Amino acid sequence: MDVLDNYKKAWENQPEESNKLSSVEIYKMAHSRSSSIVKWIFIIGILEFIFWTAINLTIPDSFYKVYEDLELMGFLNFFMVLHYVIIAIFLFLFYKNFRRVSLVDNTKNLINRILKIRKTVKYYVFYNLATVFLGSIILNIVMFSDNNKLMKVMNPDNLALDMQQVITITVISQIIALVIILVLLWLFYKLVYGILLRKLNKNYKELVKLTDN
Template sequence: MDVLDNYKKAWENQPEESNKVSSVEIYKMAHSKSSSIVKWIFIIGILEFIFWGAINLTIPDSFYKVYEDLDLMEYLNFFMILHYVVIAIFLYLFYVNFKRVSLVDNTKKLINRILKIRKTVKYYVFYNLATVFLGSIILNVIMFSDNNKLMKVMNPDNLALDIKQVITITVISQVIALFIILVLLWLFYKLVYGILLKKLNKNYKELLKLNEN
């Protein structure tokens, strides 16, 4: 049982004339915890942005050779730039949420702000997963639009494979890779942002009870 739970239990057992004083302390505690959680959401978002940026900078050029041979670099660069712009917008929203939570001065406003924060984080997670999925689908559609180029790039050693076999092998490998990436991303978001949202939701429920009383 944390400090907020102790405050809540003591508050519920106090005489009515003491409840007003205790409710202020409970609000201050919930406000402080909510502000701290939102700050960590913003910090983790920044660290995630830096991490993926560093990964992209350290990937060797040879990794992109297949994309270059398939004339997909222009599309890939477009998606990456657009993705980072959208992520930057989300980070700005995280920062705005943190500042606004820090400045709210009553229970009702804090409840509404927490609701908006939860939605923003959920949209952020959904956007990242959807971007990986849809981006992969679009790139693959473009890639499979030219069978001759696909055959040349995916079968450079001229093995005894026809175009159907090459497409089958490519699709299977792409589906497996996409599935692994999506699962790892989902687990990461579930672990990191899921824990923070769970704590924020707990504060939200406590504030609802406080507001009702």
């Protein structure tokens, strides 16, 4: 049982004339803890942004050669710029949520702010998973839309290969890789943001009970 639970239990057992004073203490505790949780959501978002940016910067140019040969670098660059812009918007919303939570001055406003924060985080997680899935699907559709060009890129020396089999293996391997990446990302978001959202949801429930009494 944490400190907030102790406050709540003591408050419920107090005489009616003391409840108002205790409810203020419970609100202050929930407010402080909610502000801390939202701050960590913002910090983790920043760290995640830095991590993926560092990964992209360390990828060797040779990795992109096949995309250059298939004339897909324009699509990739546009997609990456758009993605970074949207992520920056989410980070701004995380920071804005933190500032607003820090400044709220009553239980009703804090409850409404928590609801909006939960929605923002869920949209952020959904966006990242959907971006990986849809981006991979679109990229592969474009790649395999011209089999002749793809075969020339994958087999420039015209070796005696069953290119249809090679393409089939490539498709299957990319599907497996996509599934693995999505599962790992989902587990990461479930672990990190899921823990923070559960704590935030607990605060929300406590505040709702506070307003009902």
